[in-house]
Amino acid sequence: MPTRHYTTAVGDPAMHVEEGADTGGYVGVAGALLDAVKARVGDLVEVRRPDGSAADRGLLLPHHEFSGEDVVVLKLENGYNVGVAVTAADAVHVVTRAVPRVPPLREIPRTEGRPAVAVIGTGGTIASYVDYRTGAVHPALTADELAFSVPGLADRYNLRAEALFSVHSEDLFPHHWADIARAAARHLEQGAAGVVVPHGTDTMGITAAGLSFMLGALSGPVVLVGSQRSSDRPSSDATENLEEACLVATQDLGEVVVAMHAGTSDGAVAVHRGTRVRKMHTSARWAFKSVNSEPIAIVSGTDVSWRGEHRARAPRTALDDRVEDRVVLLQVYPGFDPELVHHSARRARGIVLAGTGLGHMGAHAFGAVREAVGRGVVVVITSQCLYGATNMNIYSNGRDLLRQGVVPLGDMLPETAFAKLCCMLGRSQDPDEVRRMMLEPLAGEAVDRRAVGGEDR
Amino acid sequence: MPTRHYTTAVGDPAMHVEEGADTGGYVGVAGALLDAVKARVGDLVEVRRPDGSAADRGLLLPHHEFSGEDVVVLKLENGYNVGVAVTAADAVHVVTRAVPRVPPLREIPRTEGRPAVAVIGTGGTIASYVDYRTGAVHPALTADELAFSVPGLADRYNLRAEALFSVHSEDLFPHHWADIARAAARHLEQGAAGVVVPHGTDTMGITAAGLSFMLGALSGPVVLVGSQRSSDRPSSDATENLEEACLVATQDLGEVVVAMHAGTSDGAVAVHRGTRVRKMHTSARWAFKSVNSEPIAIVSGTDVSWRGEHRARAPRTALDDRVEDRVVLLQVYPGFDPELVHHSARRARGIVLAGTGLGHMGAHAFGAVREAVGRGVVVVITSQCLYGATNMNIYSNGRDLLRQGVVPLGDMLPETAFAKLCCMLGRSQDPDEVRRMMLEPLAGEAVDRRAVGGEDR
Numbered sequence: 050m051p052t053r054h055y056t057t058a059v060g061d062p063a064m065h066v067e068e069g070a071d072t073g074g075y076v077g078v079a080g081a082l083l084d085a086v087k088a089r090v091g092d093l094v095e096v097r098r099p100d101g102s103a104a105d106r107g108l109l110l111p112h113h114e115f116s117g118e119d120v121v122v123l124k125l126e127n128g129y130n131v132g133v134a135v136t137a138a139d140a141v142h143v144v145t146r147a148v149p150r151v152p153p154l155r156e157i158p159r160t161e162g163r164p165a166v167a168v169i170g171t172g173g174t175i176a177s178y179v180d181y182r183t184g185a186v187h188p189a190l191t192a193d194e195l196a197f198s199v200p201g202l203a204d205r206y207n208l209r210a211e212a213l214f215s216v217h218s219e220d221l222f223p224h225h226w227a228d229i230a231r232a233a234a235r236h237l238e239q240g241a242a243g244v245v246v247p248h249g250t251d252t253m254g255i256t257a258a259g260l261s262f263m264l265g266a267l268s269g270p271v272v273l274v275g276s277q278r279s280s281d282r283p284s285s286d287a288t289e290n291l292e293e294a295c296l297v298a299t300q301d302l303g304e305v306v307v308a309m310h311a312g313t314s315d316g317a318v319a320v321h322r323g324t325r326v327r328k329m330h331t332s333a334r335w336a337f338k339s340v341n342s343e344p345i346a347i348v349s350g351t352d353v354s355w356r357g358e359h360r361a362r363a364p365r366t367a368l369d370d371r372v373e374d375r376v377v378l379l380q381v382y383p384g385f386d387p388e389l390v391h392h393s394a395r396r397a398r399g400i401v402l403a404g405t406g407l408g409h410m411g412a413h414a415f416g417a418v419r420e421a422v423g424r425g426v427v428v429v430i431t432s433q434c435l436y437g438a439t440n441m442n443i444y445s446n447g448r449d450l451l452r453q454g455v456v457p458l459g460d461m462l463p464e465t466a467f468a469k470l471c472c473m474l475g476r477s478q479d480p481d482e483v484r485r486m487m488l489e490p491l492a493g494e495a496v497d498r499r500a501v502g503g504e505d506r
Numbered sequence: 507m508p509t510r511h512y513t514t515a516v517g518d519p520a521m522h523v524e525e526g527a528d529t530g531g532y533v534g535v536a537g538a539l540l541d542a543v544k545a546r547v548g549d550l551v552e553v554r555r556p557d558g559s560a561a562d563r564g565l566l567l568p569h570h571e572f573s574g575e576d577v578v579v580l581k582l583e584n585g586y587n588v589g590v591a592v593t594a595a596d597a598v599h600v601v602t603r604a605v606p607r608v609p610p611l612r613e614i615p616r617t618e619g620r621p622a623v624a625v626i627g628t629g630g631t632i633a634s635y636v637d638y639r640t641g642a643v644h645p646a647l648t649a650d651e652l653a654f655s656v657p658g659l660a661d662r663y664n665l666r667a668e669a670l671f672s673v674h675s676e677d678l679f680p681h682h683w684a685d686i687a688r689a690a691a692r693h694l695e696q697g698a699a700g701v702v703v704p705h706g707t708d709t710m711g712i713t714a715a716g717l718s719f720m721l722g723a724l725s726g727p728v729v730l731v732g733s734q735r736s737s738d739r740p741s742s743d744a745t746e747n748l749e750e751a752c753l754v755a756t757q758d759l760g761e762v763v764v765a766m767h768a769g770t771s772d773g774a775v776a777v778h779r780g781t782r783v784r785k786m787h788t789s790a791r792w793a794f795k796s797v798n799s800e801p802i803a804i805v806s807g808t809d810v811s812w813r814g815e816h817r818a819r820a821p822r823t824a825l826d827d828r829v830e831d832r833v834v835l836l837q838v839y840p841g842f843d844p845e846l847v848h849h850s851a852r853r854a855r856g857i858v859l860a861g862t863g864l865g866h867m868g869a870h871a872f873g874a875v876r877e878a879v880g881r882g883v884v885v886v887i888t889s890q891c892l893y894g895a896t897n898m899n900i901y902s903n904g905r906d907l908l909r910q911g912v913v914p915l916g917d918m919l920p921e922t923a924f925a926k927l928c929c930m931l932g933r934s935q936d937p938d939e940v941r942r943m944m945l946e947p948l949a950g951e952a953v954d955r956r957a958v959g960g961e962d963r
Contacts, residue, residue, distance in 0.1 A: 217901065219866040220869055220903070222840055222841035252840050331893070331894030333893070376841075377846070378839040382835040383680055384678075384831050386850070386854070388849065388853060392846075393846070405785075406675075406676065406706075406785065406788055409708055411679075412677055434788045437788030437790060440586075442586075444674065
């Protein structure tokens with residue numbers, strides 16, 4: 050059977066299929082039951098037992114290569130795929146039939162008086178389609194498909210859509226941040242009120258941090274947005290996140306932020322500072338949290354409620370897209386292998402340690418760290434606790450580690466430290482200068498904890 | 507100046523100094539001001555400006571080798587050290603003078619009818635002393651000093667104290683878990699109602715996970731306990747945590763748990779399952795959180811409020827102290843260096859990946875993973891999100907990664923996966939058997955998410 054891709058439009062709960070919808074390659078018992086009701090892949094079907102009870106209900110997926118001939122594969126409402134064993138005594142009922150896919154509008158109408166919002170597509174769940182042969186989600190929708198898939202969005206904004214690339218966010222390298230930063234700066238220079246960047250959620254927080262350092266001043270907001278549930282699922286957060294991201298893009302804000310669901314229910318989207326945000330749950334819609342900081346704003350419908358200090362729009366956007374990919378992030382663990390530092394020092398210009406507690410690592414690894422620093426590698430340390438700040442002066446181990454030349458980064462997230470180190474190493478070949486820049490706050494990435502006081506922040 | 511160590515007793519907010527308290531090696535302007543009032547290291551002093559205003563107040567620390575002769579070093583009430591620049595026009599006022607240290611009782615009285623609680627000392631802040639020359643905290647108190655430093659504890663329990671070792675927890679290796687597990691099993695076999703393990707907080711959660719796998723059945727609780735604030739600070743949590751840990755040790759519980767402050771105020775200690783607990787803040791007293799699970803109990807005074815299912819005491823304790831130190835934990839990041847896997851595969855028998863999102867990594871690293879698996883290395887994957895579970899079937903990248911032979915561990919913490927892999931590799935040389943054991947729930951370390959349903963857990 051050839052690979053068939055059935056795509057769904059973002060924000061549309063109905064299933065759309067391309068022409069030529071097939072029966073999914075079912076044979077045997079399952080094939081007979083499905084053929085009896087002319088069920089097609091993408092139909093919402095119910096498997097019923099001889100007594101009339103429903104065994105399972107879901108979107109029909111194609112026959113799975115590892116399943117027997119007596120198994121019907123369904124995508125359940127919760128998004129998961131399940132194989133339902135059937136016998137000739139069972140029956141299949143088609144609840145709703147899939148409708149053919151309507152090609153999205155590609156023209157971009159311009160209307161006087163509406164704010165111009167640029168949408169830069171990078172891929173991810175928010176712009177993904179489901180391969181109903183395997184049940185897996187692939188990146189696919191272009192930025193304009195995405196932008197115009199949300200009803201009404203084009204009525205409120207003059208949308209400009211650009212498909213920069215379409216990759217899973219876990220496949221992004223630091224140099225991809227530079228591509229996004231350049232595109233965002235260009236759109237702002239060309240008059241966009243703000244920029245929306247649909248992005249896979251896996252590394253969206255880290256990209257946001259990288260962009261925060263590359264875009265030192267912004268004439269408008271750069272809003273990264275994703276979705277935790279693909280758009281074929283009723284609980285998808287794609288539409289609401291994208292709508293609110295566009296609203297945030299028109300505000301008086303000169304920062305890189307992430308806009309994602311704030312809580313478990315619909316109706317509130319949190320705006321997180323790009324250097325403070327982290328994906329803290331694999332699947333929940335509220336996965337993104339500001340760490341060691343509060344969200345800048347909560348957006349609900351058309352209401353933007355500002356919660357924290359934020360930078361206003363700057364007269365011009367300042368771009369510094371230099372970036373170094375050769376940076377390694379290492380988490381410390383019991384018996385941490387010093388060879389990880391030793392080996393990385395030969396391949397990378399920077400090492401970010403996610404130390405234990407206040408910024409510690411086993412003393413057995415100090416020699417490797419000292420050697421790396423001696424080779425001109427910039428070694429910085431953060432805390433794997435994530436919340437709270439490094440303080441190397443409390444314990445003798447921390448003080449000893451400091452003497453190896455490690456730079457402690459206070460309450461900066463390990464991933465933000467990684468993004469910053471990539472950017473700073475792009476700007477200078479001088480390790481001392483890079484160390485100095487790492488300690489200089491540039492985009493709200495760290496607070497001098499001693500200056501703040503309080504212990505339980 | 508020779509190194510002088512001034513120790514404080516746990517739970518006593520007053521400052522104790524050994525005999526022969528010195529002036530801290532101050533000379534010049536600072537020395538003159540301090541000598542004028544006979545200030546000694548450990549005294550609570552206030553530096554006053556010519557107009558009588560107080561510049562700073564804190565415990566006098568010795569002269570710091572890097573400070574000028576015009577700097578007085580104080581330990582502030584919040585625990586941090588500060589250098590105060592002074593001139594001859596300033597003055598020092600001694601608020602309270604340090605009192606000499608009272609040596610702790612070392613005899614262990616036994617009284618009929620009191621439960622026997624074993625205290626196994628391993629080091630950490632809870633058993634630490636402050637080096638007032640440098641202001642750093644060192645591990646020092648022996649287990650019996652520690653046990654008897656809490657007023658009244660010896661009146662309620664027959665305490666048995668053993669100083670197993672005294673190291674910073676970041677210096678512990680997996681094989682140290684075996685030492686603790688053996689000692690705990692021995693005390694339980696010898697009739698202890700429960701075992702309390704004072705431990706440094708940095709890696710306490712990981713040790714708790716290791717002990718959970720090594721002690722497959724327990725005739726009594728093994729309670730790890732630490733403190734986030736050293737005992738010389740008014741906000742120290744050492745006493746309350748230790749008192750409640752002893753209470754937990756007498757309960758009908760056959761698990762390894764961590765007992766630490768539950769919230770920002772005193773009065774409630776949370777009991778976390780050893781395989782589910784993580785240090786989530788560098789300095790707050792409520793740093794320890796159960797992840798993907800609730801605390802087993804909340805203890806308040808003498809009240810134990812059970813919150814979740816827990817194992818009762820077993821008739822006998824079962825110990826399996828086999829452990830493999832050659833396990834590497836690697837966090838995935840943008841542009842992750844595949845050489846980290848490649849190189850580790852030559853040195854380690856197991857690799858734990860903390861993947862992005864649902865358990866992903868960049869496709870450019872798949873080859874290195876496949877090669878590692880081919881060499882017989884057991885490669886498992888968890889999520890760096892910490893909350894939520896891996897699900898490799900949603901995205902094509904995840905499915906491709908599965909095909910490389912990676913074992914996804916559901917909602918298991920990366921650090922718990924590390925501890926489990928160390929233990930399972932200690933039990934078997936067969937990678938297939940280890941992979942099977944990694945998926946078999948042994949100590950509440952993971953829940954089969956598909957069985958649970960719900961998406962927002």
